[in-house]
């Protein structure tokens with residue numbers, strides 16, 4: 001489908017490769033044009049493709065507000081994925097399409113192939129490229145140390161691209177990171193909860209999926225930014241490295257989820273963070289008694305996960321899993337990417353040297 005965009009649409013800055021000496025304030029410069037402006041420009045009309053061009057096969061899963069099926073594109077017999085959206089507000093559908101369009105072609109961003117509508121019930125569907133994903137509960141235990149760094153680096157590439165376009169994903173979790181391990185291909189999917197960041201805007205904190213939600217979301221701090229995505233990456237990395245999925249498994253609500261985090265990061269840092277941002281914990285937290293010390297990451301090493309642990313991966317986990325991410329996320333991403341890339345390069349060199 002071609003999406004007609006009024007010429008006056010606010011144009012996003014072109015994406016300079018983050019590993020270049022990028023102007024780290026590209027995100028800051030970008031957020032000056034508020035997301036409201038960008039949003040107004042995107043009330044666009046969609047020229048719908050034809051649902052009958054796609055043969056639906058088995059169901060793959062459920063998205064944030066959708067059902068997802070394996071499909072065949074009848075025009076070229078290619079596999080694809082058809083995401084049938086529930087008849088929610090068209091505004092959200094348009095936001096997801098707008099975001100997928102803005103991010104199209106970006107590193108490891110799932111490609112939107114078509115936007116179709118069922119002429120009978122008018123429900124819209126999004127057609128994506130197919131990824132031969134292996135369920136993470138099966139795949140992650142098979143990954144070695146290098147695989148974990150490789151996939152986390154590629155997830156961070158997708159996120160630093162999205163953030164440089166002023167877009168937060170807001171639902172990072174293993175279920176939204178498709179990995180075709182045979183082809184070493186990673187795609188970040190389900191941008192249904194994504195939104196444009198605007199430093200002057202307050203955001204809903206009910207987004208994301210509990211085990212991967214950042215502390216600022218759990219305490220209802222509505223001034224969060226891109227760094228909420230980085231917390232979720234930290235949860236994924238810790239889960240992959242320590243072979244504990246999910247890494248923070250709260251029992252039944254946000255209070256318990258925050259306590260689960262505090263049992264690892266300690267309560268001292270939590271209360272310091274809450275005080276710094278003048279965040280009142282609602283009365284649900286009143287029963288939070290007791291005081292937790294900060295655990296050392298080394299305490300999570302076991303004979304089963306030792307082969308995945310190294311001091312620089314532990315260091316990276318420590319950088320991502322922090323109560324307070326107010327250091328500019330884009331800068332942090334540059335640091336993180338460089339750290340991993342330097343490390344990947346070093347490993348490659350080591351491997352070559354060993355072969356000599």
Ligand SMILES: Brc1nc2nc[nH]c2c(Br)c1Br
Pocket residue numbers: 060061062068081083110128129130131132133178189190
């Ligand atoms: Br988009 C998209 N969503 C999915 N949900 C389950 N598997 C999925 C795949 Br593969 C893709 Br591609």
